[in-house]
Amino acid sequence: xxxxxxxxxxxxxxxxxxxxxxxxxxxxxxxxxxxxxxxxxxxxxxxxxxxxxxxxxxxxxxxxxxxxxxxxxxxxxxxxxxxxxxxxxxxxxxxxxxxxxxxxxxxxxxxxxxxxxxxxxxxxxxxxxxxxxxxxxxxxxxxxxx
Amino acid sequence: xxxxxxxxxxxxxxxxxxxxxxxxxxxxxxxxxxxxxxxxxxxxxxxxxxxxxxxxxxxxxxxxxxxxxxxxxxxxxxxxxxxxxxxxxxxxxxxxxxxxxxxxxxxxxxxxxxxxxxxxxxxxxxxxxxxxxxxxxxxxxxxxxxxxxxxxxxxxxxxxxxxxxxxxxxxxxxxxxxxxxxxxxxxxxxxxxxxxxxxxxxxxxxxxxxxxxxxxxxxxxxxxxxxxxxxxxxxxxxxxxxxxxxxxxxxxxxxxxxxxxxxxxxxxxxxxxxxxxxxxxxxxxxxxxxxxxxxxxxxxxxxxxxxxxxxxxxxxxxxxxxxxxxxxxxxxxxxxxxxxxxx
Numbered sequence: 248x249x250x251x252x253x254x255x256x257x258x259x260x261x262x263x264x265x266x267x268x269x270x271x272x273x274x275x276x277x278x279x280x281x282x283x284x285x286x287x288x289x290x291x292x293x294x295x296x297x298x299x300x301x302x303x304x305x306x307x308x309x310x311x312x313x314x315x316x317x318x319x320x321x322x323x324x325x326x327x328x329x330x331x332x333x334x335x336x337x338x339x340x341x342x343x344x345x346x347x348x349x350x351x352x353x354x355x356x357x358x359x360x361x362x363x364x365x366x367x368x369x370x371x372x373x374x375x376x377x378x379x380x381x382x383x384x385x386x387x388x389x390x391x392x393x
Numbered sequence: 394x395x396x397x398x399x400x401x402x403x404x405x406x407x408x409x410x411x412x413x414x415x416x417x418x419x420x421x422x423x424x425x426x427x428x429x430x431x432x433x434x435x436x437x438x439x440x441x442x443x444x445x446x447x448x449x450x451x452x453x454x455x456x457x458x459x460x461x462x463x464x465x466x467x468x469x470x471x472x473x474x475x476x477x478x479x480x481x482x483x484x485x486x487x488x489x490x491x492x493x494x495x496x497x498x499x500x501x502x503x504x505x506x507x508x509x510x511x512x513x514x515x516x517x518x519x520x521x522x523x524x525x526x527x528x529x530x531x532x533x534x535x536x537x538x539x540x541x542x543x544x545x546x547x548x549x550x551x552x553x554x555x556x557x558x559x560x561x562x563x564x565x566x567x568x569x570x571x572x573x574x575x576x577x578x579x580x581x582x583x584x585x586x587x588x589x590x591x592x593x594x595x596x597x598x599x600x601x602x603x604x605x606x607x608x609x610x611x612x613x614x615x616x617x618x619x620x621x622x623x624x625x626x627x628x629x630x631x632x633x634x635x636x637x638x639x640x641x642x643x644x645x646x647x648x649x650x651x652x653x654x655x656x657x658x659x660x661x662x663x664x665x666x667x668x669x670x671x672x673x674x675x676x677x678x679x680x681x682x683x684x685x686x687x688x689x690x691x692x693x694x695x696x697x698x699x700x701x702x703x704x705x706x707x708x709x710x711x712x713x714x715x716x717x718x719x720x721x722x723x724x725x726x727x728x729x730x731x732x733x734x735x736x
Contacts, residue, residue, distance in 0.1 A: 336424050349431075352424065356431035364440050373445050385443055391462070391503040392439035 253280075254288045255303070261296040262288065269306045274343035293341055298334040301326065305347055319346055323354040329370050332358075364393075425451045435460035439506065457515040458507060461623070462500050495521065504603065508610040515617045516607055522622040523596055526589035528672075531712040532627040534597030535696055538639045541651075541680035542692050543594045546712050547586050549576055549672025554662065576659040576672035578726065587655070587729065590676035593627060600629040601640070608637050628709070653678035653729035654691050656719050663714050675719055678729070690720055 251267040253276070271277040279289060291299060310318045326332060332351045339348035359367055368375065375382070386393060429451060432438060435458050442452045500520075507516065530551060534543040600620040607618055608631070615637055621628035631637055656675040663670070677691035688695075693716055 333420060333424075336427075337420065340421065340424055348424070348427065352427040353431045355428050356433075359428075359441075360432055360434060360437045362437075362440070364443050367440060367444055371444070373448065376445050376447075377443075382443065388502075389439040389442065389506050391499045391506070392436040 255299060256288050256290045257294055257296040257299040258292055259296050261299070263296075263299055263303050265303055265306060272306055272344060274345075276342065291338075291341065294338040295334065298331075298338045301331075301335055302338050302342065302344070302347070305344075315346075319350045323347075323350045327354065327358070329355060329358060422451050426454055429455045430457060433457060433459045435503070435507065438510075442509075453509050454512050455510055456512055458510055458513050459517045459519070460503060460507065461519040462503050463496065463521075495523070504607060505610075507607060510611075512614055513611055514614055516611070516615065517618075518603070518607070518620045520600075520620060520622050522624040522626060524589065524592060524622075524626065526585070526592075528586070529589060529593065529626055530670075531709055532593045532597070533696075533709055533712060534594070534600070534627070534629045535699075536597075536601050536629070536631070536640070537636050538642075540692060540696060540699070542696060543590075543597045543678045544693055544696070544712070544716065545590045545593045545676045545678075546715055547589070547672075547674040547676075548670040551668065551670050554667040554669050578657040578674070582672075582674075583655075583657075583727070586674050586676065590653070590655075590678060594678045596627070597629050604629065604631055605640050608640055612637070612641065651678060651680040652687060652691070654725040655727040655729060656723055657726045658719060658723055661715065661718060663711075663718060665714055666711065668711065668714075670715065673715065673719075675715065676729075689725075694720065 252264050253267050253270045255263045255265065255270070255276075257263070267280065271280060276289060294302070305319075305322060308315075308318055308322070323332065323335070326335065332355050336348050336351035336355070339345075339351060359370060362370060367373070377385075425448070429438060429441060432441070433455075438452050438455060438458065442449050504518075507513070526547075528547045528549060530546045530548050532543065532545040535541070604618050604620060608615055616634065617630070617632045618637065619628055619630040619632075631640060654677055656673075658673045659671065661670045661673045662668075677693050679688070679691045681687070697713060697716060
């Protein structure tokens with residue numbers, strides 16, 4: 248029996264094939280398949296091709312259930328760059344793949360947990376939108392943490 | 394983590410930089426909150442709180458918080474800080490703050506800063522251990538409408554049955570390695586263990602005050618609160634809306650008197666974990682009202698049943714294993730009269 252294949256399309260219009268029984272680990276895809284058989288291409292307008300390739304790699308993993316947790320951890324560990332992890336988490340959210348989303352967010356949290364304020368801003372590329380006075384007031388209140 | 398990911402081959406255009414900058418700004422709150430939830434640590438969350446206004450708004454939704462205090466080596470600034478604030482935490486019968494270099498005022502401000510976390514359901518606090526007695530293995534305290542007791546387990550030594558040298562030998566610096574540990578309950582040992590047990594009990598009571606303060610700030614949302622020490626020896630847990638409500642109920646008064654019992658066994662072999670303990674003392678102290686009759690086991694069985702139902706045995710497995718063994722096979726060696734207010 249030949250396995251049914253689905254085609255996913257990234258934001259930049261690249262196509263990726265994946266066997267349906269693996270793709271339905273994504274709740275979003277599972278629901279689409281249930282509704283209309285999802286015979287045509289499934290567009291993922293917020294996921295770029297690099298990230299989608301990673302997601303496909305993740306979905307294609309062939310791990311025994313008891314090793315799966317370690318695999319997922321290792322999978323995100325190897326993509327230890329914060330921007331990649333955030334893209335991955337975003338894709339996992341859109342596709343509703345809870346395990347991958349949890350693991351990616353956990354890894355980001357691990358990476359930033361010992362960062363100073365400036366390091367967090369730099370790593371996540373956030374601009375400070377408070378005045379020095381506002382910032383000082385908060386710093387004083389949370390003095391114990393700094 | 395200081396360098397950004399490699400830029401695309403073409404020279405970075407300003408548009409590209411903008412897209413990069415927009416990165417986390419387009420990250421949905423849901424994901425940001427998930428990251429903060431995984432972060433869990435109160436001091437890291439306080440750093441994130443300062444990052445930007447949007448971060449603040451999301452940080453304060455974090456449902457579960459772990460506060461380790463002091464989080465970094467706080468310098469010797471405690472001398473200058475007013476002790477007044479701390480006394481406010483422990484205003485009733487327990488007036489003196491715990492010993493050591495514990496910065497009560499800073500701890501108070503750390504506890505107070507938790508009130509910004511409006512949706513928190515679960516707060517865990519970790520403090521340095523205040524107990525000097527190395528023979529304390531574990532202690533557990535439980536407070537509530539129907540149960541007010543503290544159980545303390547002491548052992549002179551503790552090791553695995555089948556491993557002699559690589560044993561988890563209890564860190565007892567004062568003990569001479571070449572000497573057989575004295576496992577007899579001498580008068581001196583008895584006195585020192587009773588004194589340490591009382592100290593544990595007072596510390597448990599102090600922690601309960603801290604928890605009351607925490608719970609007051611989160612009465613709508615909180616499901617569980619606990620304080621443990623960094624050595625993982627002792628914990629005070631408050632779990633479930635009912636217990637937390639009792640904690641705030643002014644009608645639920647802590648009885649001023651209590652009683653305790655002490656069990657001593659020279660050697661205890663535990664079949665399940667394969668551990669061997671020597672010079673084992675268990676002290677259970679219970680606060681009790683005037684009309685309450687004394688329990689043979691001070692209510693420890695009730696506590697164990699309750700914990701068993703909540704499936705919490707794993708945390709303190711050794712303690713529960715010792716207790717169930719001792720209560721099956723041994724009668725208490727001493728009954729203690731405790732005036733819980735006395736220092």
